[in-house]
Amino acid sequence: MAEAARWYVVHTYSGYENKVATDIEKAVENRKLHDLIPEVMVPTEMVKEVKDNKTREVERKLFPGYVLVKMIMTDDSWYVVRNIRGVTGFVGPGSKPVPLTEEEVNALGVDRKEIEVNYGVGDSVRIIDGYLDGFIGVVDEIDTDRGTLKVTVSMFGRETPVELELGQVAALD
Structure with missing residues (x-):
């Protein structure tokens, strides 16, 4: 029985989030681990910033120092992620990674579920x-x-x- 991939939080050096995410994706590509690690993301938001009386939109990290990885936890997947340069570990007690709960995933809005709309205007x-x-x-x-x-x-x-x-x-x- 294949278990479902869950979201885990990986702690990184501050400022290395994007580098760690791309390195994980490269390792997954090279080792052909797409079935174990389907998705890696650095949650960001667009914010308006005023500098020198000019307003511009910039992308800001929601959780500096963290990368979200959707994976099936096995020895191989754990080893690949843990040994990426810039990764300091998984979030969880000791060395045991703890996946995000369904409520946490929904609150973060990381997994967008397709919702079937079976009603229309006026219904x-x-x-x-x-x-x-x-x-x-x-x-x-x-x-x-x-x-x-x-x-x-x-x-x-x-x-x-x-x-x-x-x-x-x-x-x-």
Whole structure:
């Protein structure tokens, strides 16, 4: 039975995150370990920075000193990642790497799950997650690129528009 790849956090020297990520990818390519280490990423965000009265967008690392690696933990995969120049170890107690939990992966937004949209504009949907859990609303707009939709919900006798993520609603049967 093949186990599923899980996300692990690798600690690196500060400033070496991108180098470590590319070195891991090269090692995976050279040793043909794509089935054990399918993905490596350095989480970043775009931030507006004002310098000398000029605003520009720059990419900033979310977790300096860390690289996320999606892998099946075996002796081979552990050895490859652990022996990359710039890697100081895995995050976890002692020498035992601990994978991220499903909640942590969702909070980081690293694994984007494809959500099937089986409703359209004008359809009634039930909100299944969040502070409006259990409410029924009518879909006003769907933005699949951003993964959001706008729903009008009747609360306290008023029509209230709310923006939700696609995974927070389900079509009414």
